[in-house]
Every structure is written in structure tokens, then in C-alpha cells.
Amino acid sequence: MSQLYELIPYIVMAVSALASTVAVYLAIVERDLIKAVLYSAIQSTFYALLFYLLMVPDIVLVYVPVAVGLLSAVFIFAIKKTEKYEEVAGIPKTASAIILVLVTVFTLIAGWLLIQSHAITFEIFPSADARALAKWFLNTTLASKEWWIRTFSAMSPEAVTAIVWDYRGLDTYFETSVMYLAIIGALAIARYFEIPKKEYKEESMGMSIVGKTATKILVPMIIVVAISIGLHGHLTPGGGFQGGVTAAVAVSLMIFIFSVYFAVRYFKIYTAILLRIIGLIGIALAATIAILIALATGYHGFIFQNQPKPITPLEVGLPYEIGGNLISGTLLIFNASEFLAVFMGFAILFLLLSVPEESIMEVIRGEIE
Amino acid sequence: MGLNFILTIISYILIGIGAFCQVVAGIGMNRFPNFFVRLHAATICAVGGSFVPIIGCSILALTLEEFGPSRFFLAGAGFVTAIFILLLAPVGSHLLAKAAYFSKAAVLHPKAADLLEEDIKKGEVRESTV
């Protein structure tokens, strides 16, 4: 019996995976798009549980706001602005069967290759032995405080944030720029949208008074939770990405509960773009500050350098703690900048998504004539 | 023995109450006939089934000295979660019920009386003030 209770995490994992499969099947075959969004929300919730049981809290913290909080809002906006139903008559049967077979074969090959990537043993269950690289990351993420041992360390107890912003910082830098390119693309499509200049009226706009009162209490709490997740990224699960998407949901809640005219009082689009750029500049500065100091003093330095390296005679690098509080060198600056940038990027896109369709159609008609 | 023992017993009782409420709410969710009755089951799930056991887990965490200082993190975050649920679940249910009632998305099939409809017909209540 006690053996059965040790299996509980794995049982829950299997149950949630099966339930998500049912939800995915219904989401794909459903004609009503709103129902499809709801099924996909069920699937997201179960994936969150799955990520949790696979012991990656960072992913849960970023995945739940994205998949449940933001993506469903985006889909609901899009469905409201476009069509509600999908036309399914006339999908060719044989062609889709062939595609299904092809997809299955392709995915079988990919899945087989993936099982091979469990590397050390050829079993489905991962082995007890971790990869050498993983062991190295785990060993060095918070090492002793003498600087010659600190050389390869990020001085952060949080291995994931250490990898994101220190060990593989350059990767993250370019991934972040991919994100900004996507946001800039969306901004370019929406370049002529303008939020109409209307006054926010308490009684005729937004949802009921109960929701408004609760959200008035809630929004500051969300912002506080988000800042806490974002700035403690080097100590507890979290980081700039997680905090940013968490705070972005506050904006979408404000748009839905009050109205966009209420939200633009606090988030003006051009201010948001300015703050986003400040965040990006913060990342760039924190990445190059060590090499700039080194150039000024005539010693060696590196891009994305965090702790002092043996090749640098002086301790070029940011301190790992201030007044006894661990700040892990540049990680705190990176997290704060990324928080600002992600938050403001998604806030802009949500404000633009909520522009009423009539005012946009007027502009489009004007351009055609 | 002592304080830890008492707190452990209390927390297990709270988690047990939560399990009971969850099962009851699950049965209600499946057996009740329409949306407005199912709201009742949802309330049991949110307050009895989530708020109470999370408080219980937080209390249990306070007694576990093997966790070291991070047990206070666990307990504090647990209390914050519980308060969020207590604050948000009724508001969410209210918003949903109002929207479902006025958009007529949920069918009110076994219906004894609809006092709100009568009040609106009489003009005593307006939709925007509900």
C-alpha cells in the first residue's frame, strides 16, 4: 500500500496527460471556435500540472499566465472580431487520411529519436544519472565565495535563471530580440490604429460593480506579485520573463473589467514603447558593462561576464551580494530590465487589440478612397 | 508532542474536510440539472475544497522543521493563495452567472420561479445595477 502511495505523482502525471489528450482531440474537431478555446484552456491547465510534476516551477510560472491568462484572451479577441464558426463541409477525406498517416509516421520517428536521447539507457523512463553538462551546471551554480572558485559560478541558487542570463546569456539575448521582432511586426500591422478619445464612464462601461471593486483590490496585488516574482528571480522560481507575463495579465484584466479608456489612463502607448526601449537598453548595458569597465581600465573582460574571471587581474565584475543580500551580480539587472520590457511589450499589444473595430474600419475605408 | 502535534492534527483535519468537499462538489457538478444550481457546487469547491485545505497545508508546513527557513516561504505563499481564492472565486462566479443570465446562454430548464425576471419587468431593477 505504501508502495502505491509512492507512485501517486506518476499516476497523477498519467491521468493529466490522458485528460489533456481528450481535450486536445475535442479542441481540434470542434466547430465552435469559442468551445475550442475552452478545450485548449483545459489542456493548458493539465500541462501546467504536468510541468509541475516534472519539477520545473519556472516553466509553470511562465506557462500558466501565457496559456491560460493571455493566449485565451487573444483568441477571444480575435474570434469576437472575426468569425465564430468554422466551415467544415468539403474537407477532402482521402487527402486528410493520407496527411494523418504521414504525420503519424513522422511523429513516430521523432518520438523514437527522442527516446534515444535519454542517452545513457534505452528505456522509456529517464535514468538516474544526469548528463555531465547538467551536473556541471548544478555543481557550479552557487559555489564558494572565494573569488578563484567563483570563476565559473553564477552565484545564484536558482540554476535556471543562472543558465538563462549567465551561462547561456547570448542565446537569451538573441531569443529576446526574436520576441521584439514579433512585437514590432504586430506594431507595424497596427500602425494606423488609434484608441478613440472617449471619456471613461463609470456607470455605462465595463462589467458589474462587484467585479470592478474586486479588480481594484486585485490589480495592485498582481503587480506586487509580479514584481516579487521578477526581482527574486535569482533566489526563488521566477525571473524577468515570468514576472513580465504575470504583470501583463493585469493590463488585460483592466481592459476587460473596466474598459480600454480606463486602461489608457495608466498605460499610454508611446510611454509603454519608451519603457520597453529602456528595458532593452538595460539588458544591453548589463551585458556589456564588464567589458566596458575592462576597456576603460586596460584589463580583460567578456560580454555577459558576471563574476570575475582568472584572466582578469582585477575583480572586474559586479558584486554578488550587497549588505549580505545575495544579488548574483548582473542577474538582478537583467531580470529587472526583462520584466519591464516583456510587461510593456505585451501591454502595448493588448491595448492595440482592444481598439474598437468600427474606428479601424473607418481608417481602412478612408485609405481605400 | 506539544504545539507541533496539535497543529499537525488540525492541518490533517482541514485537509480531510477539503477532500470531502471536493468529492461532494464533484458529485454535485455532475448531478445538478442546470448551470445556476451548479454554481452552488462551484462555491463548495472553491471555499470548502480549496481554501480550507490550502490553509491546512500551510499550517502543516509550519510544523515541518526538516524544510528549514523555506517552510515560512511555503506557509506564506500558501496563505496568499488561499486569500486570493477566497477573494476571487465568488467574484468570478458572480460575473459568470450575471453574463449567463442576461445573455441567455444557460438554459434555465427545471424552473420554479424567476424573481429577477419579474422585477425587471416591473421596472424595479435595471440590468446595469445587478
Added chain:
Amino acid sequence: MDARSYLFAVTYTAIFVNIVIALYGIFVRPHIMKKIIALSIFGDSTYVYAIIIGFRKAEPYPVIPIMTTWEPAPEYVKNFVAKAVDPLPPALVLTAVVIGLAVMLFLVFLSIQAYRVFGTLDIRKIIRMRG
């Protein structure tokens, strides 16, 4: 194989089926919004696989790759390395999720614009209009 492996195989297969269904949705269903929903499901399933690569066997259960103390003793570090899951896949997936959301938003902006121009989001009707 013990019971744990069987249960894990169930998880693995279920996510695998999810990927197949989502790819089918991307290729076959005609509506652009449905394609975007299927794309997001496909992305999420691949994230789960990426995370599964980093999972490991530990007694009684693996721990998160985050230390709970700021001044670890050598025995603590040894125990931590023996039990913690691989921190590299989460670090890669983390950025992928946020980028995925930005790309998804971009696609949604594009498809709303397409609806404004074409008046429909059914891909077959749009193709007929162009040809």
C-alpha cells in the same frame, strides 16, 4: 520495467498522440484561427517533451534545480546534484514560451487584418479569391 515506467510510458504516449492530433489540425482544418490554436497546442506538447528529456530517476522523487540555502555545505551540494532535474531544458523552454506568445500575437494580428481585407478566414475561400 516497474510500475513507474508503465505510468511514464502512458504519459509519453498521450503527449505523442497530442502532437499527432495537433499536426493533423494544422494541416487539414481550413479555418485560420483553428490552425493557430492547433499550432499553440503543438508547441506546448513539444515543450513537454523537451522537459521530459531533463527528468531523472531519484529516490523518492527528484527535486527542483533550485537550492534552498544561500551558503551550501559540500554535502548539501552533493545531495542536490544527485537529485535535482536537468536545469538546461527549462532554461531553453522558458524563452520559447514567451517568444511563442509574441509570435502567436503577431499571427493573430495578421489574421484579423486578413479578415478585414478578405471578409473571411476560411483558407479555401481566400485561395479562390486570389486565384
Added chain:
Amino acid sequence: MYFIPFYLVAVIMYVVRALKGPTIPDRVLAIDCLGYVLATFLVIFSVYLKSPLIIACAIVLALWIYALDVYMSKYLEKRELGE
């Protein structure tokens, strides 16, 4: 933690309602309950699996299930979403 199977049974019952539910509000309500029971799960598991730091996820899950409620009820009210 001998109570976990009861919670698992409740999860399955909510999933049944969420997949079956005849109308959209039914489904949203079931997803709502699902979110709260999963948040409870996260808290219980963080004690059960002896990983105290992992609890931060529970706050987020409890918050965003509410967000889903808000979105769907605004959609059902059949008005412009931004107003």
C-alpha cells in the same frame, strides 16, 4: 497524504463536466473548479514531494483561472470587448 486520491476523483468529475457540459457557462464553471482543485493539488504536492519553493506556482494558477472567468463572461455579454 492519504487524501490525494479523493482530490484526483474530483478532478476527473470536473473534467467530465467540462467536456460534456451542454452550454458554454457550464464548461467555464467546470474549468474554474478544475483550476481551484489543481491549485490545491500544487500546494499539497509541494508538501508531499518536499520541495517548498515550488509553491509559487499555486498563486499564479489561482489568479489566472479568475482571468478566464472574466474573459468568458465579457464575451457572453455580447458587447465590444474593449468597452
